[in-house]
Amino acid sequence: MNRVDAKACPIIANHIKVALVGQPNVGKSMLINSVSNAHLHVGNFSGVTVDKKEVLFDYKEYHFTVVDLPGTYAFTDYTIEERVTHEYLCAEDYDIIINVIDATNLEKNLQLTSELLTMSKKVVIALNMSDEAEKEGIEIDADYMSELIGIPCIKVSAATKMGIEQLIDAVVAKHESTKNRPKLVFSEPVEEEIARIVWYLDKHKYDATNSYRNVAINLLKNNKKTYAKLHDEPIWTELQPILIEASEHIELHHNSDDIKEAFAEEYASFNRGIVAEVVTNKQLQEKKTLTEKIDAVLIHSLFGIPIFLFFMWSLFQLTFEIGAIPMEYIDAFFSWFGDTIGATIANDDIRSLVVDGVIGGVGAVVLFVPNIIILFIGIALLETTGYMSRVAFLLDGFFHKFGLHGQSFIPLVTGFGCSIPAYMSARILKNDRDRLLTLFIIGFMSCGARLPVYVLFAGAFFSADMAGNVLFIIYISGAIMGLIAAKVLKLTAFKGVDEPFVMEMPKYRLPTLKLIWHTVLGETMMYLKKAGTYIAAAAMLVWFLSNYPHNLALEKEYGNKIAVAATQEQKLSLQNSLDEALLEQSYLGTIGKFSEPLFSPLGFDWKMSVALQTGLAAKEVVVSTLGVLYALGSDVDEESSSLVNAIKQNIPFPSAIAFIVVIMIYLPCLAASVVFTREAGHIKYFFYLLFFTSVVAYVMAFIAYNITLHFF
Amino acid sequence: MQTLLDCKKGCKVKVIKLTAPTELKQRLISFGIMKEATVEVLEHAPAKSTIEIKVGKMRIALRAQEASLIEVEKI
Numbered sequence: 001m002n003r004v005d006a007k008a009c010p011i012i013a014n015h016i017k018v019a020l021v022g023q024p025n026v027g028k029s030m031l032i033n034s035v036s037n038a039h040l041h042v043g044n045f046s047g048v049t050v051d052k053k054e055v056l057f058d059y060k061e062y063h064f065t066v067v068d069l070p071g072t073y074a075f076t077d078y079t080i081e082e083r084v085t086h087e088y089l090c091a092e093d094y095d096i097i098i099n100v101i102d103a104t105n106l107e108k109n110l111q112l113t114s115e116l117l118t119m120s121k122k123v124v125i126a127l128n129m130s131d132e133a134e135k136e137g138i139e140i141d142a143d144y145m146s147e148l149i150g151i152p153c154i155k156v157s158a159a160t161k162m163g164i165e166q167l168i169d170a171v172v173a174k175h176e177s178t179k180n181r182p183k184l185v186f187s188e189p190v191e192e193e194i195a196r197i198v199w200y201l202d203k204h205k206y207d208a209t210n211s212y213r214n215v216a217i218n219l220l221k222n223n224k225k226t227y228a229k230l231h232d233e234p235i236w237t238e239l240q241p242i243l244i245e246a247s248e249h250i251e252l253h254h255n256s257d258d259i260k261e262a263f264a265e266e267y268a269s270f271n272r273g274i275v276a277e278v279v280t281n282k283q284l285q286e287k288k289t290l291t292e293k294i295d296a297v298l299i300h301s302l303f304g305i306p307i308f309l310f311f312m313w314s315l316f317q318l319t320f321e322i323g324a325i326p327m328e329y330i331d332a333f334f335s336w337f338g339d340t341i342g343a344t345i346a347n348d349d350i351r352s353l354v355v356d357g358v359i360g361g362v363g364a365v366v367l368f369v370p371n372i373i374i375l376f377i378g379i380a381l382l383e384t385t386g387y388m389s390r391v392a393f394l395l396d397g398f399f400h401k402f403g404l405h406g407q408s409f410i411p412l413v414t415g416f417g418c419s420i421p422a423y424m425s426a427r428i429l430k431n432d433r434d435r436l437l438t439l440f441i442i443g444f445m446s447c448g449a450r451l452p453v454y455v456l457f458a459g460a461f462f463s464a465d466m467a468g469n470v471l472f473i474i475y476i477s478g479a480i481m482g483l484i485a486a487k488v489l490k491l492t493a494f495k496g497v498d499e500p501f502v503m504e505m506p507k508y509r510l511p512t513l514k515l516i517w518h519t520v521l522g523e524t525m526m527y528l529k530k531a532g533t534y535i536a537a538a539a540m541l542v543w544f545l546s547n548y549p550h551n552l553a554l555e556k557e558y559g560n561k562i563a564v565a566a567t568q569e570q571k572l573s574l575q576n577s578l579d580e581a582l583l584e585q586s587y588l589g590t591i592g593k594f595s596e597p598l599f600s601p602l603g604f605d606w607k608m609s610v611a612l613q614t615g616l617a618a619k620e621v622v623v624s625t626l627g628v629l630y631a632l633g634s635d636v637d638e639e640s641s642s643l644v645n646a647i648k649q650n651i652p653f654p655s656a657i658a659f660i661v662v663i664m665i666y667l668p669c670l671a672a673s674v675v676f677t678r679e680a681g682h683i684k685y686f687f688y689l690l691f692f693t694s695v696v697a698y699v700m701a702f703i704a705y706n707i708t709l710h711f712f
Numbered sequence: 713m714q715t716l717l718d719c720k721k722g723c724k725v726k727v728i729k730l731t732a733p734t735e736l737k738q739r740l741i742s743f744g745i746m747k748e749a750t751v752e753v754l755e756h757a758p759a760k761s762t763i764e765i766k767v768g769k770m771r772i773a774l775r776a777q778e779a780s781l782i783e784v785e786k787i
Contacts, residue, residue, distance in 0.1 A: 074742035078735065105769045108744050256747070258734070264741040265748070291771075292754075301758050393773040397761025400775070406762065500736050501775035502743060505764060 016175050017065045019089060022100030023112055024071030024081075025506045027128045029053075030158040030515075031100055032068050035168070059168050067094065074264075075115050080427045089119065090225065096122040096175055098167070103133035103140055103155070104507075106279060110271040111264075113149075117182040118217045120210040122174050123151045126167050130155040136289075137282035145278040150183040159512070185273075186266045189253040193220060193246035200242060204235045219243055220250065221263050291508045298387065304394045315378040317468040319451070323371035324464070330370075334363030353543055361539025361624035362532065368452040368623075373524055375448055379417045380519040384511035388413065389503060396501055402483045403490025405429055406501050408438040412482070415445030416475065417523065419672040422447075423679045431499035437489055439680055443668050443693055444482025446475055448523075449619035453663050456623060457656050460648040478664045485696065538621045542614060542628050545588035554581055583629070602662070602701045603655035603709070612662060618669040653712050658705035665697035716765070716774070716782040719753045725784035726750055732781040744768050745782065 022028045032055050053068045069088055070081030077083045089097070099116055101109040106127075116123055127133075127140060145153045152170045156163035186194065197216035201208070208215050218226035220243070230236055247259050254262035298307060338359040345351040382388050388410060396406025407429060415422035422442045429435040446454070454474050458467040558578035565571045583589055584606075591613070592606025599609040607629045615622040623643075630646035651659070667673055667690060677686040719725055727749045730737045744767045745751065754771065755764040764773050 074738070076735075076738040076742050078739045078742070108768050108770050111742065111744070258737070260738060261730070261741060261746065264746055268744075268746060268749075295755065295764075295771075299755055299757070299764065301756055305758065389773070393762055393764060394757055396773070396775060397757050397759055400761065406773070406775070498777075500732075500739070500778050501762065501773070502736070502739055502778055503773045504743065505771035505773055 014061055015063045015065070016096065016171065017094040018067065018171060019092075019094045019097045020066055020068045020100060021085065021089065021097055021112070021116065022071060022128075023073050023102070023109055024504065026071070026100045026102040026109065027158045028068055028071065028100045031126065031128060031156070031164075032066055034158045034161045034164055035066070060172070062172060064168075066098075072112065074112055089116075089121075094121075096124065096171055098124050098126055098171065100126045100128050103127040103130045104136055104138060106138075106140065107268075107271050107275045110274060111267055114184055114267040114270060117149070117151075117184045118214050118221075120214050123182065124167070124170050124174050125149075125151060125153040127153055127155045128158055131157040131160055131162060139280045139282065141278045141280075145274065148183065148274055148277060150181050185270060187253070187269065190220070190250055190266055193249060197239075197242060197246065200235075200239060206233070206235060220246060220259065222259055289507075294508050295390070295505075299390050299394055304390075308391055308394060313472055315375070317472070318378070319371050319374045319468075319471065321468060323368075323374050323455075326370045327367055330367050331363075334359060334366070338363070349547075352547065353540065356628060357540050357543030358536055360627050361542070362536050363627075366528070368455060369524060369528065371451055371455060372448050373520060375451065376417055376520045376523045377516060379413065380516050381511065382413065384509065384515060384519075386506045386508045389505050392503060393505065399483075400498070400501075402487045403437060403494070404441075404483070404486050405431075405434050405438070405499055407503060408434070411438055411442055412445050412479075415442040415447060417448055419443060419445075419447045419668040420675045423672065423675045426679060429499065431497075433494045433496045434499045436680060436685065437486060437494045439676060439685075440489060440689060440692065441482040441486045443672075443689070444478050444485060444665065446478045446664055447619070447668055447672075449669065450663055452623045453619060454660065456626075456644060456647065457660055460644045460651075461653060461656055474660065474664065481665065481696075481700070485692075538614065538617055539624045539628060542588065542610075542621075542625050545591070546583055546586050546628060548587060549585075551582060551585055554578070554585070588629070601705075602658040602698070603652065603705045604659065605651075605655075608651070608655065608659055612659070612666075615663065616667060616670065618671070619663065622663065654705050654708035657708045658701040661701040661704045662697045665700060666693050713783050714785060715780045716751065716753070716784050717760075717763070717776055717779040719784065721753055721756055724750060724752045724787060726787045727782060728785050729783040730781065731783060732778070736778065736781070740778075740782070743772055744770060745772070750787065751782075751784065 020028050020032065032053075035055075035057065055066045055068065057064050057066075067088070069085040072079075072082040072085040075082070075086050077086055097116060097119075099113050101113065113123075113125065125145075127142060130140070133140065140155070142153045142155050152174055154163055154167045154170050156167050158164075185191070194213060194216045197219060198212040201212045201215060206212070206215075210218070215226060215230075219230070219239075230239065250262050251257055251259060254265055256262050256265075298304060300307075338355040341359065342351050342355040345354060382391075391413075392406040392409045395409050399406055399408055408426075411422045411426040411429075414425050419442055422445070423439060426435050426438045426442065429438055454471055455467075458470040458474075462470050555578070558574060558581075562571050562574045562578075565574055584593070588610055589606065592610040595609045595613065596604075596606045599612070604612070607626070610629065611622045611625040614625045626647065627643050630643060630650060647656075673686060673689075676689060677683055680686070680689075714725075716725070716727075727745060727747055729747065730740055730745070732740060740746070749767055752766040753763060754766050757763070760776055762773055762775050763779050764771060765779075766772075
């Protein structure tokens, strides 16, 4: 590609805007990945694409904009995804639809297709997962299918990139052609009524953008928009009786009083016809699929839940055991890096800022990257294999008792990774009350950013072989508190009818390494980016607040004492008391001291109080704040330079437990709070959440502190 | 009247009527659960709180409450 091409603006001619539509789990996002090498998040449970995403790329002399719309089973506006997609398709401006279809399940997928065909838009069908269909013995005659439906059908496979070029070529060809006559044949009574309405519209030369046939179909289907449009026309008075009679005729034929149900049956029988014509099924005998075999074990009514708990427990063990291996090296690297950089800076203040403030703070955060990578791999595996839906199935009965929905499980588990995507994925809950309730308790699921704090404290107070178990207990007890909170909220603030539970259980898929890699890389980079910018800035601020104002009198007084001290030991202890005294009269010390009375019932000293308050910005900052506070306050020999030891020496066990409890419950972070407010729909919910979590955190920490105090 | 909830694990039935309210009915239909459809019961979750069924090639999880709104007959 030459430079001129690259600079060409997408608005210039030859621009094709494509709407990518399909049922959930047919591989739309993966298809975009294959087409454009973009890296969207690809999941294997219903509802990964909630927002529509745009991807731009060039092919031959065309500029493509592909809009990846959320997966939708039909135009029923049942979930938020369906509403987003339906509204986009009806109201927005685009050139052509690519309808992505799961070739292994043609009949079900065609249900959406038949609805698309009544929209008078150009459509191209992508028969995705064709390689998989062939393996299963399903042979589809794509050419014959194109002929029958009247729109191009192309076999593709997003996974192996088969047929991608043919698909784009077909899109271009369809875009250029002026012909657009999809064939959708209904039963005789419906065709009769359509013909009658078309004849009537034609007689009155009704001015429509859609074809008369489609207008007629939409009228018969009770499509609100078409109704509203025709309602103001003079022909309406004559049309209305015809429509009423037509509906009665069709309903009689289908033995139903619901015209939408009647049409669904019409579509279904048309689709059955298509499938019967174009699909040859080589495997005639019903063999158990691999998915069924796996399901027989994983969702077994007795073993299912223990297996799930075992998976979760293993994940936390791995997070700690394997994650601990590179931590030493990272720690060593940052202290070496700090020393090396520090040696080149002459000014004391600047050196302290760079070494203790920035490198120390960021280092403390980077230290936990291995743990976070492992946790995200686990969550990515849960999502992409399709196991997540099984867990929702297993746990719905249990969740339902607490007033939650089986599907609440998806945002809740995502919450173990990061609260922000968790808040966003709560949109899969259609019912507002159910969604709000789930939003309120997502914070109880400890996010990845809280992991560093736990690892730090578990490492300081427990032996290495116990730490993994402690971590597991922290996560589980957080989740249990969340469930109890849900029950309390359901009985008080969120009373009402339950949302129905109807969910697809997708096929099990082995995720590609590339997919996992991209997901984990994305999440980890986000974490590191935060460490590099936000957290570095916060660490600098904390450093400043803990170093200023300087107290020269105090420094001089101690300086003299140190100068006359006899032994090295005395000098060291004097230096320590000086550091401590300086810290106490700093800005940070003042803030901590001011809020200390509030936190003293929980056994927190002012340093811990300050760390908690900075943690409102982000949980990673808690660790870096503790790092700055304790690194400055303790002596500087090899042994205690590590934060773990500083904490072991300075914080009593009961206070540490109370501290962990507060971290588990109170607000996740500033960014998550913003997202929460947006998803909940009103600022008042944020204040409810702030109040609710703060009170619960304080009370629980108080209880935990006093119990621990009693026993240890 | 027999509903889907009454079916044992492994049995195959035909849907004869959906008694669900309109919105849920549309949802069921969009999953292929409609009159004349053949449904196979695959698995019950503990305490029969949720059931897994198969319609065509699609596996669907339903809560007991929803399953009781689908009238079926043996084939």
